[in-house]
Amino acid sequence: MLVALAGGVGAARLLAGLVRVVDPAEVTAVVNTADDMVLHGLHISPDLDTVTYTLAGLDNKETGWGLAGETWAVMEWLEALGGEHWFRLGDRDLATHLYRTQRLSEGATLTEVTAELAARLGVDVRLLPMSDDPVRTRLTLAEPSPVGPDVSFQHYFVRLRHSVPVASLHFEGADRAQPAPGVLEAIETADLVICCPSNPLVSIGPLLAVPGVRQALQARRSDVVAVSPIVAGHALKGPADRLLRELGHDSSVAGVARLYADWVGTLVIDEADAALADDVARAGVRCVVAPTVMGTPERAATLSKVVLDAGG
Amino acid sequence: MLVALAGGVGAARLLAGLVRVVDPAEVTAVVNTADDMVLHGLHISPDLDTVTYTLAGLDNKETGWGLAGETWAVMEWLEALGGEHWFRLGDRDLATHLYRTQRLSEGATLTEVTAELAARLGVDVRLLPMSDDPVRTRLTLAEPSPVGPDVSFQHYFVRLRHSVPVASLHFEGADRAQPAPGVLEAIETADLVICCPSNPLVSIGPLLAVPGVRQALQARRSDVVAVSPIVAGHALKGPADRLLRELGHDSSVAGVARLYADWVGTLVIDEADAALADDVARAGVRCVVAPTVMGTPERAATLSKVVLDAGG
Numbered sequence: 001m002l003v004a005l006a007g008g009v010g011a012a013r014l015l016a017g018l019v020r021v022v023d024p025a026e027v028t029a030v031v032n033t034a035d036d037m038v039l040h041g042l043h044i045s046p047d048l049d050t051v052t053y054t055l056a057g058l059d060n061k062e063t064g065w066g067l068a069g070e071t072w073a074v075m076e077w078l079e080a081l082g083g084e085h086w087f088r089l090g091d092r093d094l095a096t097h098l099y100r101t102q103r104l105s106e107g108a109t110l111t112e113v114t115a116e117l118a119a120r121l122g123v124d125v126r127l128l129p130m131s132d133d134p135v136r137t138r139l140t141l142a143e144p145s146p147v148g149p150d151v152s153f154q155h156y157f158v159r160l161r162h163s164v165p166v167a168s169l170h171f172e173g174a175d176r177a178q179p180a181p182g183v184l185e186a187i188e189t190a191d192l193v194i195c196c197p198s199n200p201l202v203s204i205g206p207l208l209a210v211p212g213v214r215q216a217l218q219a220r221r222s223d224v225v226a227v228s229p230i231v232a233g234h235a236l237k238g239p240a241d242r243l244l245r246e247l248g249h250d251s252s253v254a255g256v257a258r259l260y261a262d263w264v265g266t267l268v269i270d271e272a273d274a275a276l277a278d279d280v281a282r283a284g285v286r287c288v289v290a291p292t293v294m295g296t297p298e299r300a301a302t303l304s305k306v307v308l309d310a311g312g
Numbered sequence: 313m314l315v316a317l318a319g320g321v322g323a324a325r326l327l328a329g330l331v332r333v334v335d336p337a338e339v340t341a342v343v344n345t346a347d348d349m350v351l352h353g354l355h356i357s358p359d360l361d362t363v364t365y366t367l368a369g370l371d372n373k374e375t376g377w378g379l380a381g382e383t384w385a386v387m388e389w390l391e392a393l394g395g396e397h398w399f400r401l402g403d404r405d406l407a408t409h410l411y412r413t414q415r416l417s418e419g420a421t422l423t424e425v426t427a428e429l430a431a432r433l434g435v436d437v438r439l440l441p442m443s444d445d446p447v448r449t450r451l452t453l454a455e456p457s458p459v460g461p462d463v464s465f466q467h468y469f470v471r472l473r474h475s476v477p478v479a480s481l482h483f484e485g486a487d488r489a490q491p492a493p494g495v496l497e498a499i500e501t502a503d504l505v506i507c508c509p510s511n512p513l514v515s516i517g518p519l520l521a522v523p524g525v526r527q528a529l530q531a532r533r534s535d536v537v538a539v540s541p542i543v544a545g546h547a548l549k550g551p552a553d554r555l556l557r558e559l560g561h562d563s564s565v566a567g568v569a570r571l572y573a574d575w576v577g578t579l580v581i582d583e584a585d586a587a588l589a590d591d592v593a594r595a596g597v598r599c600v601v602a603p604t605v606m607g608t609p610e611r612a613a614t615l616s617k618v619v620l621d622a623g624g
Contacts, residue, residue, distance in 0.1 A: 038353075038417070039414065040354070040410035040411075040413050040414045041350075041353040041354050041355065041410070041413030041414065041416075041417060042352070042353050042354075042410075042413075043353065071383075071385045071403075073383045073385055073386075073403035073404060073407075074385075074386060074403045074404070074406050074407045074410065075407075076407075077403070077404040077407030077408075078407040078410055078411060080407075080432070081407055081408065081411045081429065081432050081433075082411075082428070082432055083407065083410060083411040083414060084414055091383075091385035091386045091389070091403055092385060092386070092389040094386050094389075094406070095385075095386045095387075095388075095389030095390040095392075095393055095395065096389075096393065098352035098353070098354075098386065098390055098395060099352075099390060099393045099394075099395040101352050101353030101354075102351065102352045102353065102395060102396055104353075105350070105353060116394070117393065120392070120393050120394055121393075
């Protein structure tokens, strides 16, 4: 049995490769929900949806988000009505949010709704939200913003295009949250825990902030293999590099190794960073060098094999 | 200045005729909101939307509900996901509900949101919800139902296709509701109050149940003109005839007159019911006989003139 700690796109790509080399039913993905938000009254879970859509083969490979063959009738009318349209919601994607919101309003948990959607879309990987309780990433901007000093993750990520400096971040509600049912058990009993190449601070960070998760991972440290989301100093997608620097870390595989050292036994870094392998080792983390850029599902599958081998 | 008390389709048709013969800016429509519901997390106001869409010329004349040229991408996917799809929500219609729900979540009142939507869609009639507070029609069914004895209006109307006997109804929240800002003032200062041919029990009934509204109407009784929604014993649309009978009233213009007698001075009845004019008069209500079936906007305009004349 395998556990994957997952954010959005990077995690979804690795998981899509992983299910080419192992039985999907043997994989449990624990997915970040701190990017979730309520907009237009709808409960939106961007990372869960990205992972679900990608594993269902429905992801839009051109945009990197949303569904393939999506239509935009609702959003066009919402814009005509003068509504908020900065967060683009396609028609089919909206159906997911309507479904989730209705089920939650009926008393279903996010874990249950996630499983229902996965089953409907033919996803055999077991998808768990990190928590059924609300945890929300809040970022304090380094410079004054029209909406105040504190913004939600989606406000920062989508509306401000993650182009503004961040002074600090915290995970609202994390101290009161419980891991979703099955999360700790999955980590405790897994043969291998894979930390996907997701943003260390705003995708993996929230998982670690849910009480009990970091401790469970620390207890399995030698069986935890992470893939660096930083390649040659840069994030392949998103603001991980900026955020690492702005919040006092190194935007490098060594910086990732130091950040993860207490709970990650092995870090897989890209060949472009081979010269930094010793720095990773100096952080106390075993280092494996391999091609990590997942341009195609085949490359993601190859990377998955490297990760499985790294875990012994 | 004119005030119209409005439910959905019948009221929308009369209002569309009325604005052909008077300046729309001189008309205030007070619209039933007891059919409103939250579904998929979205605040849906069926009567407000029907009136707004119709006055904007966007109504679907074939179905009698929703928007013309509507598409169904969201609903089709929601059905594929196994979601609740008994209440058909078109893509453009959904944009209205997203807009309303978001604005309400930001603290706007239903009155404000209604005005914003009307302005965006070019509707010059002043549209007021009967109340900014939640009032919900609940129906107790005469026979056991799988969802229990009590159902919401939309459950009865759409899901059960209003084909089950009703034992009683009440308007949840009405006792604690306040009329929306401007409602009482509009009634108090109107030259004429028009009660549209809407369902007396579940469209006009809720308006009367909002504290202060019935009293305000009673004080203007001689200036209140109603158009009977019952023609030759039948409702032109919907369950008004059934409901009147099931709840102990007559499904006839005389029954309507008796129901409205304390606050309606004049009832306009269809030529088909000319023989019952004396029964209307015996209820203490002045009777005007005219063609009331609004097959075309022109006929609705003609009926509007009759109503205006009836009001002196």
